[in-house]
Each structure stands twice: as structure tokens, then as C-alpha cells.
Amino acid sequence: MPATAELSPARNARPADDLAPEGTLAPPLTPGPPSGWNPQQLVTALIVFGPLAAVLAVALGFFSRRITLVDLCLAVGLFLISGHGLSAGFHRLFAHRSFKAARWLKITLAVSGSLGLEGSVNSWVANHRRHHAYTDRPGDPHSPHRYGAKPVALLRGAAHAHIGWLFHAQPTEEARWAPDLTADPDLVLISRLFPLLGVASVGLPMLAGWALTRTWAGALGGLIWGGAVRIFVLHQTTFAVNSVCHLWGKRPFLTRREDRATNFAPLAVLAMGDNWHNFHHASPRSARHGVDPHQLDSTARLIWMFERIGAATDVHWPDSETVERRRVVLPSVNLMSGTSFPTPVVE
Numbered sequence: 001m002p003a004t005a006e007l008s009p010a011r012n013a014r015p016a017d018d019l020a021p022e023g024t025l026a027p028p029l030t031p032g033p034p035s036g037w038n039p040q041q042l043v044t045a046l047i048v049f050g051p052l053a054a055v056l057a058v059a060l061g062f063f064s065r066r067i068t069l070v071d072l073c074l075a076v077g078l079f080l081i082s083g084h085g086l087s088a089g090f091h092r093l094f095a096h097r098s099f100k101a102a103r104w105l106k107i108t109l110a111v112s113g114s115l116g117l118e119g120s121v122n123s124w125v126a127n128h129r130r131h132h133a134y135t136d137r138p139g140d141p142h143s144p145h146r147y148g149a150k151p152v153a154l155l156r157g158a159a160h161a162h163i164g165w166l167f168h169a170q171p172t173e174e175a176r177w178a179p180d181l182t183a184d185p186d187l188v189l190i191s192r193l194f195p196l197l198g199v200a201s202v203g204l205p206m207l208a209g210w211a212l213t214r215t216w217a218g219a220l221g222g223l224i225w226g227g228a229v230r231i232f233v234l235h236q237t238t239f240a241v242n243s244v245c246h247l248w249g250k251r252p253f254l255t256r257r258e259d260r261a262t263n264f265a266p267l268a269v270l271a272m273g274d275n276w277h278n279f280h281h282a283s284p285r286s287a288r289h290g291v292d293p294h295q296l297d298s299t300a301r302l303i304w305m306f307e308r309i310g311a312a313t314d315v316h317w318p319d320s321e322t323v324e325r326r327r328v329v330l331p332s333v334n335l336m337s338g339t340s341f342p343t344p345v346v347e
Helices: 039-059 069-095 103-114 121-133 151-162 185-192 194-213 216-246 265-271 277-282 298-308 320-325
Strands: 100-102
Touching: 039 216, 069 103, 069 121, 069 194, 069 216, 069 298, 100 103, 103 121, 103 185, 103 194, 121 185, 151 216, 185 194, 194 216, 216 265, 216 277
Parallel strands: none
Antiparallel strands: none
């Protein structure tokens, strides 16, 4: 078995760099159920709102036990593992092929990202590639510009991009958007195991809490902080990249027409570098998103470490010429103010 797992696109692959031509409309969306929610949407609601309920319970004092060092270590440790699994694995490796990974690393990142409870690796990548193909145009599954440019419409769009899109019937075909992943037996298996990995994502910190403290209080602390609270913060960070990073921030780099991706510095630590969204949309295959001085990008540093030990190869690091060629000086963006701003365009 080869030591390196290449993600070679099939003939009908739609990698994120292969953006749809300007003016191209997305294929018709399959209409959802005429009324009510389907079972998948109910599961999504449980995954999204379950951690929120736990956070509210802690905030309102229903969980009176104070956070301990064990709770904090479990929360931060699993946040870093699952978060970097999403940013380095789901996003930069699988969605954009920013580097090639040894098989053990590919599997590790796929499993780690699955612990973030944001969907299976294949479905996540398919939706993300579709987002890049139709950014902020019809067909983008989570654009905050869906309902128009007026402040009220953008507010509604922000809610859609942040969380509402998860409950819209707009299926993305994995075989079309991620054929390279659906042809990979490892990733197909990990995608099928997503429900089990979801249970493990909340069960493991609970078991670790019990093992480290030998008390049921420790187990509950692990479940709450290492499970629910950690998942809630991770979800909100990812959702903010979809919403906030298309509404507020700076746009120093050229993007496609109608693409409103921004750099939003306050998310740098939590988003692990994925908040430098404007450069990412300007150069999707780049393994580093924070290309300017003092832009934190822990995911890029992690990929660099894997490259140093030979687990990551063919890494697409941005060179200074590419960065400067895509640079343009624009003011900070606040689309919610209702003011317009010039849009740099790459034809």
C-alpha cells in the first residue's frame, strides 16, 4: 500500500479552485419535503442545539459544579484536535488539496475532523466545494447575500449563512462535487462511521473525566466541557466564517465577481487561521491563509510540522509574487451599514 494518499480528481470532479464561470447558475435544487422536518433535519437540530442547551444550562447555574483543570484540559485539548481536523483535514487537505498526506495522517485528520460534529468528511467537502464554485451567487449553500443587499435582507442572510442553511432542503451530490473522496475507501468508511464518531465525540471526554477523577462528577464535567461546550464553541466559530467573514472585515486581495469574502482578525485563534477568508478565496489552494505579518494561522504551522517529518508533501505554500499579484487596497467592509464598496474582480 502506498505511503502517500493522493487525492486525484475524477473526470467530473469539481475542485474548489475550479470556480464556475461568471453568470453560471447552479443546477436546480431538489425540493424538500412539503411540510415538517425530515429525520436528517431532526438529527441536525439535535447536533446544533444540544450543545447550545448545555451552554445555557451552565450559564443559568443548572450545572453548579465549578470547572476544574481536568474539564479545561479536556475542552481545550479536544477543541484543538477536532478543530485542526476540520481546518487542516476537511478544509485544506480534502476540500482544496493544499497538500498530500501520508495515509496515517489522512485517516487521522478525517477522524479528528469528524469529532467536530459538522457532518461526514465527504458531505462537508462537497458542500464546501460548491460554496467556492458559486460564492455569494445562486447555488452557494450558505451565502449571507442570499436575500439582497439592504440591511434587513443582510441580517436575514447572516442568520441563513450562520445556521439557517443547515435546515434548507438543498442537497449537494457527493459523487459530483467530491468524486475523489467517494473513490477513496478510507474516506468512504470514515464517512459511514460518522454517527459512531459523533457518539465518541461526546462519550470520550465523559469517559476521560471519569478515568482521571474516578468520580461521576468528573464524568459529567468531561461531558459538559469536553463535549457540549467544546462542540458549541467550535460550531459557532465555523458558522461565523460562513456568515461574519462574508459581511465584516478587510478585503486586501482580489476575488471573483460577487465574492464578498473578508479577513476578520478577531476569529484568528478560534478559527485556527481559517478567518483569513479573503486571501483563502483569492488563492483557495494555498496551505497558508494568514499571509501577512502577525496573522495567526495555527493550521499552516501544523501542516508545516507534518511537512518537516515527511507526513505532508507537495504543500502549496503561497510565494510572495502570488500574494502581491492578488493584493489590492480596499477599505474595511461593513456590509450591514448599507453602504456600497468597490469589488475587486478577477476575470
